[in-house]
Amino acid sequence: MSDALTFDPVTPADRAVLEALVRDYYAFDGHEYDAAEQGPALDRLCAGEPNARAFIIRDGDAIAGYLVLSLGFSVEYGGTDGFIDELHLVEAYRGRGLGRAVMDVAERAAKEAGIRYLHLEVELHNARARRLYDGRGYADSGRTLMSKRLAE
Secondary structure (H helix, E strand, C coil): CCCCEEEEECCHHHHHHHHHHHHHHHHHCCCCCCHHHHHHHHHHHHCCCCCEEEEEEEECCEEEEEEEEEEECCCCCCCCEEEEEEEEECHHHCCCCCHHHHHHHHHHHHHHCCCCEEEEECCCCCHHHHHHHHHCCCEECCCCEEEEECCC
């Protein structure tokens, strides 16, 4: 990993790169990519979907992965909550300590969008990720969801 790690907002020019990353994510997760369903969502992300933020994670010229934040409405949280919807690192970047950098970007983007609570799913058996999020102030709900109130 170089010092050139960046989180670049997705643009229409990134459509093919994002689709390849999403296909890799689905395959890694044991799912099939459905072009009829996921394709239009990717088009909206690349066009600047107002209820989401998407980033291509780059290490210099290399593609390291992608991050998608969903920005939504919740009565429970006063109307302003966000969710780390998808985070995927390509195989060469897994287990290399990118978690803190990813969370910095996710939390900053959520704050800039007016989000007060950020949520994410964490598999119960993923002790490494659970420690990272716990150390950043995310509360474990006892299910697979962890949440954090962002500073206002």
